[in-house]
Amino acid sequence: xxxxxxxxxxxxxxxxxxxxxxxxxxxxxxxxxxxxxxxxxxxxxxxxxxxxxxxxxxxxxxxxxxxxxxxxxxxxxxxxxxxxxxxxxxxxxxxxxxxxxxxxxxxxxxxxxxxxxxxxxxxxxxxxxxxxxxxxxxxxxxxxxxxxxxxxxxxxxxxxxxxxxxxxxxxxxxxxxxxxxxxxxxxxxxxxxxxxxxxxxxxxxxxxxxxxxxxxxxxxxxxxxxxxxxxxxxxxxxxxxxxxxxxxxxxxxxxxxxxxxxxxxxxxxxxxxxxxxxxxxxxxxxxxxxxxxxxxxxxxxxxxx
Amino acid sequence: xxxxxxxxxxxxxxxxxxxxxxxxxxxxxxxxxxxxxxxxxxxxxxxxxxxxxxxxxxxxxxxxxxxxxxxxxxxxxxxxxxxxxxxxxxxxxxxxxxxxxxxxxxxxxxxxxxxxxxxxxxxxxxxxxxxxxxxxxxxxxxxxxxxxxxxxxxxxxxxxxxxxxxxxxxxxxxxxxxxxxxxxxxxxxxxxxxxxxxxxxxxxxxxxxxxxxxxxxxxxxxxxxxxxxxxxxxxxxxxxxxxxxxxxxxxxxxxxxxxxxxxxxxxxxx
Numbered sequence: 001x002x003x004x005x006x007x008x009x010x011x012x013x014x015x016x017x018x019x020x021x022x023x024x025x026x027x028x029x030x031x032x033x034x035x036x037x038x039x040x041x042x043x044x045x046x047x048x049x050x051x052x053x054x055x056x057x058x059x060x061x062x063x064x065x066x067x068x069x070x071x072x073x074x075x076x077x078x079x080x081x082x083x084x085x086x087x088x089x090x091x092x093x094x095x096x097x098x099x100x101x102x103x104x105x106x107x108x109x110x111x112x113x114x115x116x117x118x119x120x121x122x123x124x125x126x127x128x129x130x131x132x133x134x135x136x137x138x139x140x141x142x143x144x145x146x147x148x149x150x151x152x153x154x155x156x157x158x159x160x161x162x163x164x165x166x167x168x169x170x171x172x173x174x175x176x177x178x179x180x181x182x183x184x185x186x187x188x189x190x191x192x193x194x195x196x197x198x199x200x201x202x203x204x205x206x207x208x209x210x211x212x213x214x215x216x217x218x219x220x221x222x223x224x225x226x227x228x229x230x231x232x233x234x235x236x237x238x239x240x241x242x243x244x245x246x247x248x249x250x251x252x253x254x255x256x257x258x259x260x261x262x263x264x265x266x267x268x269x270x271x272x273x274x275x276x277x278x279x280x281x282x283x284x285x286x287x288x289x290x291x292x293x294x295x296x297x298x299x300x301x302x303x304x305x
Numbered sequence: 306x307x308x309x310x311x312x313x314x315x316x317x318x319x320x321x322x323x324x325x326x327x328x329x330x331x332x333x334x335x336x337x338x339x340x341x342x343x344x345x346x347x348x349x350x351x352x353x354x355x356x357x358x359x360x361x362x363x364x365x366x367x368x369x370x371x372x373x374x375x376x377x378x379x380x381x382x383x384x385x386x387x388x389x390x391x392x393x394x395x396x397x398x399x400x401x402x403x404x405x406x407x408x409x410x411x412x413x414x415x416x417x418x419x420x421x422x423x424x425x426x427x428x429x430x431x432x433x434x435x436x437x438x439x440x441x442x443x444x445x446x447x448x449x450x451x452x453x454x455x456x457x458x459x460x461x462x463x464x465x466x467x468x469x470x471x472x473x474x475x476x477x478x479x480x481x482x483x484x485x486x487x488x489x490x491x492x493x494x495x496x497x498x499x500x501x502x503x504x505x506x507x508x509x510x511x512x513x514x515x516x517x518x519x520x521x522x523x524x525x526x527x528x529x530x531x532x533x534x535x536x537x538x539x540x541x542x543x544x545x546x547x548x549x550x551x552x553x554x555x556x557x558x559x560x561x562x563x564x565x566x567x568x569x570x571x572x573x574x575x
Contacts, residue, residue, distance in 0.1 A: 141422075
């Protein structure tokens with residue numbers, strides 16, 4: 001069992017979590033440090049062009065062409081990078097009304113997104129509208145708790161996907177929000193929503209035990225937290241109720257966080273929950289460092305956010 | 306010669322290096338298989354958020370790819386559909402506004418034939434909400450952009466079958482909120498204490514036992530702006546007609562709009 005201690009460095013405005021336990025390294029073989037970078041967006045809502053200089057809150061922010069150059073430079077620094085989106089790609093500017101999401105998918109493909117999950121607004125042109133745009137996406141859609149088997153999307157959405165980056169196996173699974181009351185039945189058709197916690201438990205078991213992933217990421221469109229709806233599932237609740245997830249990348253609530261949130265999971269381990277607002281204003285970047293030698297006895301992780 | 310020697314030396318070193326890495330590789334495999342399969346754990350995690358702003362370079366390949374789409378959208382949004390005689394704002398008018406009257410009447414005109422064709426029934430009245438008017442209409446050319454600004458949301462029209470008694474609840478809502486919620490075909494006057502003096506639909510007194518077909522949008526139907534009087538109801542019809550498209554279609558149909566504040570919802574102070 002891993003023990004992770006938490007030290008808050010308020011003066012620096014950052015949090016540092018450091019490892020507990022002793023480093024009883026019995027192997028002295030040359031160790032290689034491996035760095036995996038996870039980049040993420042959520043709720044971009046068809047915001048392709050940057051906000052204009054006259055926009056009150058978001059003046060001169062966002063823009064896909066700028067995001068592209070940022071991602072390019074990060075990839076140059078670390079080729080072992082994954083780029084993920086947590087849903088609600090569609091709806092928000094006339095680009096969506098005119099092209100139905102074609103441009104959004106084409107651009108995400110050019111930016112080499114690795115995977116995206118499905119948000120409620122991605123149903124806005126109906127499940128058929130989403131299906132129509134799939135040929136424009138070179139990345140995959142992952143959702144574990146939407147059962148599409150009675151819909152046109154059947155077999156086009158996978159519950160999870162694994163990636164191998166420099167010998168590190170990364171498993172990413174997707175979770176979507178309850179559609180009832182949010183997405184018109186005419187649009188979602190026979191899409192079934194399954195319980196996110198149960199599905200997350202299945203997914204982590206498969207990814208940890210069967211797929212032997214070193215890193216497990218949940219790509220969620222459940223929403224960060226619902227203060228007034230205490231029973232409603234959210235990323236914070238999911239983090240507490242599950243184990244073996246390392247990072248939850250969220251969406252839906254358009255939550256701007258100062259820094260990723262550290263949450264204790266069911267096993268008492270610290271995990272990260274992050275969300276980067278909306279409209280492509282921010283890019284989230286989480287770096288995971290692995291050390292083959294240290295790992296053999298690793299019983300702690302330092303989290304710097 | 307020197308070059309050749311160096312190359313030789315390099316290739317020898319490389320050979321040695323390859324053997325060494327192969328050894329490490331084999332060692333790793335050995336360790337991997339000799340121990341029980343082991344998931345690696347990160348020893349350090351760093352998280353940060355990077356704001357996309359104008360300090361970042363614009364990727365020209367991406368920008369050039371967007372350009373034809375952008376040009377088309379901009380050209381279409383700026384295409385002229387109609388002309389506005391004046392500038393209209395939702396803040397001009399007490400209980401009815403010119404811009405609100407325009408919107409409610411446009412909804413009636415566009416929705417009426419659709420509903421008639423589908424059900425054989427007549428729409429009796431329209432109610433929208435004051436907050437749903439999202440911008441002004443400026444004097445001069447009306448473009449597709451005007452429709453997007455007036456109605457940026459995707460709300461669609463629904464027709465709700467309400468009994469006359471429920472129309473009474475709708476009317477008391479209007480009197481209580483004292484707001485210029487856009488209405489069409491309903492006529493309403495209040496006294497100085499906001500009590501109903503007179504109410505009619507299509508110039509006829511409201512009949513408690515009659516069923517009225519009221520057009521509104523899906524947001525209000527579902528209780529938006531506290532309009533709770535739509536439920537329960539006899540039946541509801543989704544027209545699958547977005548309000549924005551109603552406006553675009555209406556603008557295309559007419560040459561000039563010149564709505565006025567009228568007597569459809571007034572207060573008589575004596």
